[in-house]
Amino acid sequence: MMNNLLKGWRPALVLLLLFIIWEVAVKLADIPAWLLPPPTDILKEAIDGWGNFHEHLQSTIKLSLLGFVIGSSVGLLTAIILHLIPMVRESIYPLLILSQNVPIIVLAPLLVIWFGFGLMPKIIVITLVCFFPITVAALDGFRQTPNELKHYMMMAGANRRQLFWKLELPFSLPAIFSGLKISATYSVMGAVISEWLGAKSGIGVYMTLASSSFRTDRVFVAILFIMILSLLLFMLILLAERFLIRWKRMEDDKQ
Amino acid sequence: MSILTIENVSKRFGDNEVIQGLCLDVKAGEFVSILGPSGSGKSTIFNLVGGLLTPDEGKIQLQNKSIIGKNGSISYMPQTPSLLPWRTILQNVLLGQELQGEINREKAIEMIEKAGLNEFMHSYPHELSGGMKQRVAFIRALLSPQPIILLDEPFSALDELTRIDMQKWLLDIWDSHKPTILFVTHNIEEALFLSDRIFVLSHRPSHVISELKVPFSRPRKEELLLKDQFLESKRTIHFALKGRDSV
Known part of the structure; x- marks a missing residue:
């Protein structure tokens, strides 16, 4: 983990350089702040506006996590059903691809x-963007469970349930x-889109x-926090995976 | 008493007749080998006994009960070790018992220690050499509760020296536990060195062309491999496989 953080200095440096170019370009060309605010303005707004913003952030975090958990459960469950009942797989799988279109x-x-405007349509939106990558993966x-392992398990007397729980599921982890x-990164995006539908608070x-209201600096603050949130969620999954x-x-x- | 009897079993896939009128039997505590050329349907025989395939004709009985189409009636050691990479050696060894629903941890630990794999008890399979993995796979089969173990060319992927080591190791274990074993191989020496009886199979459609009682006393030592009597038996089988009378 520490190693990865140390390796992270290169992209961080590139990012910093981009910000500097942005800042200088905006100042030199005298671009108005409602069109494109300089990074320092955005940072300032992020700090000054925190009191108002953190409420929005909180509800988006809650919504993304809830949506992610429900969406990935639906995704995994769909995969299991499709896998265990071949007839369902043949008839439903093509429709799933269409659902993404x-x-x-x-x-x-x-x-x-x-x-209505409640939680239901929001969760449906997040689930729609979340479940597909998990189902496919x-x-x-x-399907890629090695045949030799399957053959051994069956010769040794495994029934369908044992074959799935003891072999196919752990192999697919x-x-x-x-x-x-x-899906983790999609879920944040899904949450933000679903909040556009109408919500009391949220990014x-x-x-x-x-x-x-042409507060472009605030738009960028929102973008910044969406990215941070996605990144954090991604890292959370990474940690769980390592464990x-x-x-x-x-x-x-x-190797 | 016969543990396993195969009577007049035939199996075809479409027009392709793989096995025709196969008869063989394995008695309690016996080490029996099936020796046949590649493509003689050895794997098909195992799939039939293992219950994954059903024969077109004939009977397969384990302790006088038909086991046609019943998987899990026999204990099995495949050609590749087939250990689950996310399980430690101890957990892998317990898998055979787990599938049958009765777990004996102490016995498993004892067997792993006896096999000299003490320090690998909680290691993952990728940390072991090919020979060690095969030992683990054999212990797993040995610990399973079924009355007979099927071994499917278990040493064919090993190098010559490791293979001889493994054969000696297998004989040692067999001498101390006397499990009933049905062993498939295409290696004449291996069959002679290990077994009590050998069934020689023909080309497809395969049937038994010769049944041979191995005359060497146990325990067997590596030197046996070079004795005249051993070479004589090897020649007999060689000609039987070629389809000529022994010289």
């Missing part, structure tokens, strides 16, 4: 009409975690208010 922006207002993991990492609400599948890391290290 429906633009959320179009679907969101419809969901409000159907379900888990299904691939289940690394793949499932790949899916979880993607999405803050963002809409800011952009409609749960130590054997894989040791095996990879050996």
